[in-house]
Amino acid sequence: MPANSATLATLTARFxxxxxxEFRGQTRVxxxxxxxxxxxxxxxxxxxxxxLVDVTCVDYLTYRDAANRFGLAYLLASTDTNERLTIRVLxxxxxxxxxxxVGLWKxxxxxxxEVFDMFGIFFDGHPDLRRILMPEEFTAFxxxxxxxxxxxxxxxxxxVLTRNEA
Amino acid sequence: xxxxxxxxxxxxxxxxxxxxxxxxxxxxxxxxxxxCGIELMATGASRHDxxxxxxxxxxxxxxxxxxxxxxxxxxxxxxPVLQRIWQQMHEPKxxxxxxxxxxxxxxxxxxxxxxxxxxxxxxxxxxxxxxxxPEQLIQSIIDLQDKIQREGTVEGKEFETAARQETKxxxxxxxTYGRKSLVAH
Numbered sequence: 001m002p003a004n005s006a007t008l009a010t011l012t013a014r015f016x017x018x019x020x021x022e023f024r025g026q027t028r029v030x031x032x033x034x035x036x037x038x039x040x041x042x043x044x045x046x047x048x049x050x051x052l053v054d055v056t057c058v059d060y061l062t063y064r065d066a067a068n069r070f071g072l073a074y075l076l077a078s079t080d081t082n083e084r085l086t087i088r089v090l091x092x093x094x095x096x097x098x099x100x101x102v103g104l105w106k107x108x109x110x111x112x113x114e115v116f117d118m119f120g121i122f123f124d125g126h127p128d129l130r131r132i133l134m135p136e137e138f139t140a141f142x143x144x145x146x147x148x149x150x151x152x153x154x155x156x157x158x159x160v161l162t163r164n165e166a
Numbered sequence: 167x168x169x170x171x172x173x174x175x176x177x178x179x180x181x182x183x184x185x186x187x188x189x190x191x192x193x194x195x196x197x198x199x200x201x202c203g204i205e206l207m208a209t210g211a212s213r214h215d216x217x218x219x220x221x222x223x224x225x226x227x228x229x230x231x232x233x234x235x236x237x238x239x240x241x242x243x244x245x246p247v248l249q250r251i252w253q254q255m256h257e258p259k260x261x262x263x264x265x266x267x268x269x270x271x272x273x274x275x276x277x278x279x280x281x282x283x284x285x286x287x288x289x290x291x292x293x294x295x296x297x298x299x300p301e302q303l304i305q306s307i308i309d310l311q312d313k314i315q316r317e318g319t320v321e322g323k324e325f326e327t328a329a330r331q332e333t334k335x336x337x338x339x340x341x342t343y344g345r346k347s348l349v350a351h
Contacts, residue, residue, distance in 0.1 A: 134278075135243050142277055151277025154242065161249050161287045163325045 003027040003085045007047050014042060028086040036089055037099045040074070044104050049076040049085065052105035055112055057119045061145035069093055072121060074101070091121065100126040118143035185318035188232070188258060189311040192221040195231035195255060197248060200238025202265040202297040209300035221307050228254040233310070235303075239267035240280045252287045258322050260314070262291045262306055265298055272296060 002025045011018060011029065015038065019030040031039050043049040053075040060066035068090035076085045089098060100123035101108040112123045113132040120141035123129055131138060138154060140147055171177070198206050209216050216222040225231050228251045240248055252261070263283055266272035269292045271281035283289060290313065291306045317324040 133243075140277075147277070149276055154277060158242075158245055158286055159249070160285065161252060163288050 003083045030088045048080040049078045051077040052107055053077050057115050059145045097122040097124050099124050181319050184320045185315045189314040190220040192233040193223045193225055193231045194233045194235050195228050196224050198237040202237035205297045206237045209303045214300040219307055231255055232259045234261045235264055236268040236283050237264040239274050240283055241278050245280050260290045263289045264293045266296045
């Protein structure tokens with residue numbers, strides 16, 4: 001279900017006019033980085049969005065007419081009012097830090113770790129921002145579009161076991 | 167002066183006797199990570215009946231196994247596990263690389279997948295297929311039995327020869343940086 005007009009009206013009343021679009025029944029609101037925590041707190045506490053479905057990211061490096069490099073997406077749902085809402089935050093290269101949502105939704109923990117692992121977005125205030133999928137000694141962020149599909153030789157660092165070593 | 171040998175006594179070499187014992191009781195370690203593992207299970211099940219070749223005792227402890235069957239793709243994060251299990255197995259031991267992914271990386275030519283386990287551990291047999299049929303796995307076990315019977319020695323001298331070749335191959339094909347053991351620390 002798209003977000004109610006009352007929800008959007010509350011958001012606009014509190015944070016001014018936010019870029020909003022709707023596509024096939026899905027509402028998307030673009031929020032500035034410094035407003036993010038306030039918007040999310042309002043959505044959770046007053047507008048009853050009690051479920052953070054997913055946190056993910058898109059790299060728009062080679063996307064035509066893209067003005068920003070990364071688009072962070074928070075998919076929210078309310079089990080109470082049955083609304084769904086997507087919050088987007090647009091980020092660019094030097095400053096890739098956003099506030100962590102772990103304080104609001106506990107489930108953001110691993111989701112944010114995955115976004116950090118794959119895209120190198122840093123979540124300020126995250127209790128344990130480690131890699132979750134790639135090995136710990138991995139240095140790159142493989143879902144960025146400037147990372148080659150075959151990698152940068154990370155596989156070659158493993159020791160080779162021969163018959164006499166085993 | 168001929169020695170009388172009774173009819174039920176056979177004279178052979180110690181190497182061949184050891185090989186004959188070893189080849190007919192291979193205990194596979196199923197390192198099954200993908201769809202090849204399903205075919206591996208089918209091979210061990212009643213229809214294909216791996217027990218006919220003495221290799222039906224799958225054990226999930228590497229310390230009880232002498233044949234590692236790597237069935238499926240091995241991702242980067244899994245490779246240290248694979249190497250550790252290989253090192254935990256007792257000599258004499260053999261390795262079958264089952265299917266396209268274990269042998270070459272298959273269609274998964276990405277940063278996360280190892281492009282052929284033979285770059286990192288020794289392999290005796292490669293099975294093509296995606297996934298291979300149980301008949302192919304059985305054929306490779308029969309071939310491995312032939313290999314053990316032909317080349318095996320009691321002291322494991324054939325592995326020393328293989329070790330010399332593999333070190334050379336690894337140096338030529340694959341430069342390694344910071345060669346550190348995963349097991350030592």
